[in-house]
Amino acid sequence: MAIDKRGRKLPKGIRQRGNTFEGRYTHRGESYTVHGNTVSETQDKLDDLKYQLKHGIYIARKDIYLSEWIEEWLEDYVKAHKKIGTYTTYKDLYHSAIRPEIALLRLQDITVDTVEQIYKRIKKKREYSKASMETIAVIIKGSLLRAERKQLINSNPAKAAELPIIANCNEEDKKQRIALTREQQELFMECAKESYLYNLFYVLLRTGMRVGEALALKYTDIDKKNNQLHISRTLKYVEGKFVEDTPKSKTSIRDIPLTDNLIKVLDAQRNYWGFKIDRIDRYLFCDDEGKPLYRGRVQTQINRAIRKAREIDKTFPDFTPHTFRHTFATRAIEEGMEPQVLKTILGHGSYAMTMDLYAHVLPDKKQEAMKLIENAF
Structure with missing residues (x-):
């Protein structure tokens, strides 16, 4: 059973994420997540989610931040289906490179141009290697593909987005070589x-x-x-x-x-x-x-x-x-x-x-x- 920052036990399926709380529920092999500012708010949302799923009236979320979705994708999909090394690499790159550039973006508002602007901001902020930038693109494409399959978005805009031109290696690569x-x-x-x-x-x-x-x-x-x-x-x-x-x-x-x-x-x-x-x-x-x-x-x-x-x-x-x-x-x-x-x-x-x-x-x-x-x- 999870505990909060004060060491208090949390209800089943709920855990603390920063200053907010997250509730998770698995139904017919699919994982669903809700978020709340308090334990009681999260529990109410989780109970409502379970009821909707049980009675076949659940409608896919239409209002979710991109950062919220990628974090959910990393924990529920990548961690369960990929090697632990891949999960760790994705998670580290997400927190260091992607997350600071997508804080206020909503999943349903993402376009091809939005994705390309994210790439440009990441590249401008720090000169990542070509391999790192390609991995960043894999994270964004993969998370949006999963969102498309779960019918959270109509199509994956990252498919058509292009990375900016990147030199084959930077100083870090040269040391490796x-x-x-x-x-x-x-x-x-x-x-x-x-x-x-x-x-x-x-x-x-x-x-x-x-x-x-x-x-x-x-x-x-x-x-x-x-x-x-x-x-x-x-x-x-x-x-x-x-x-x-x-x-x-x-x-x-x-x-x-x-x-x-x-x-x-x-x-x-x-x-x-x-x-x-x-x-x-x-x-x-x-x-x-x-x-x-x-x-x-x-x-x-x-x-x-x-x-x-x-x-x-x-x-x-x-x-x-x-x-x-x-x-x-x-x-x-x-x-x-x-x-x-x-x-x-x-x-x-x-x-x-x-x-x-x-x-x-x-x-x-x-x-x-x-x-x-x-x-x-």
């Missing part, structure tokens, strides 16, 4: 030797795993018989707790071949803290109490090693855990790994994603490639 040179890679690992996450950095650099996938690894994922590492989950921190989620896409569920050196490092990690990491519920990379690791702690350890590296090389760049993935892909391409093989190891959802990496790396090898075929003519 950094790949360490061989010299930087060696210097970093040397400076990270004292870090309790050294083994994690080693594994990330030599497998191309996403950091969430690595933090979700358990010893049972190591298949020594077939020399493979099974990737089947990712670890996220959502609403104050750690949550296991499925990987980014279907192709992200994969097996990564293991080398002898990787197996040695993984075995060493098993006993790193002095206790065996073989319990099925314990993560391979954890803290000294066996608890899961926050991504922020990974970044903190990276930053410490970077500061040491800059004592030797003042130009050493800042980077994020994702840089290990891009560095692995760069080394693989430089050593001649076939695109299809790299796609499988990285768990890319499309061949185009892998070829984009090739386009990023190969220009530096043009001269070398030309020399190789010089004697062919």
Whole structure:
């Protein structure tokens, strides 16, 4: 049973949202919501809703704010039907980017021009990446499509709305796209030797795993018989707790071949803290109490090693855990790994994603490639 801000129990189906209250009721698989300024007002609306639904006289709401509808859509539809990571991403973007721009807009008043103006205001306020803006559009389109299907609006105006022109990447994207040179890679690992996450950095650099996938690894994922590492989950921190989620896409569920050196490092990690990491519920990379690791702690350890590296090389760049993935892909391409093989190891959802990496790396090898075929003519 829910409680209000004062700790008082609320009636079934009612919860407090900010300074107002929300009542929810499910009828024949469909969720319905009412709002009120007080508990009694919300309860009256909820009772009236139940009566109308029971007697077949319910008429879809005709007066609802867009913000109210999107929040309802996030909680009742996205949270129930999408991955927890998707729900969290949508919710965060909604609150940071969309909500401030739609405060007084009513659902029934939204037009194509309204949606395009929302996009322009969001873009003007903050230079979001192309990927973030596309996700913002998905949120608005998806919520309005649901409103159309529930007959709250006649048609979805977001279908015809266009996003403003956005550069392919901003500074944040550029940081994500950094790949360490061989010299930087060696210097970093040397400076990270004292870090309790050294083994994690080693594994990330030599497998191309996403950091969430690595933090979700358990010893049972190591298949020594077939020399493979099974990737089947990712670890996220959502609403104050750690949550296991499925990987980014279907192709992200994969097996990564293991080398002898990787197996040695993984075995060493098993006993790193002095206790065996073989319990099925314990993560391979954890803290000294066996608890899961926050991504922020990974970044903190990276930053410490970077500061040491800059004592030797003042130009050493800042980077994020994702840089290990891009560095692995760069080394693989430089050593001649076939695109299809790299796609499988990285768990890319499309061949185009892998070829984009090739386009990023190969220009530096043009001269070398030309020399190789010089004697062919």
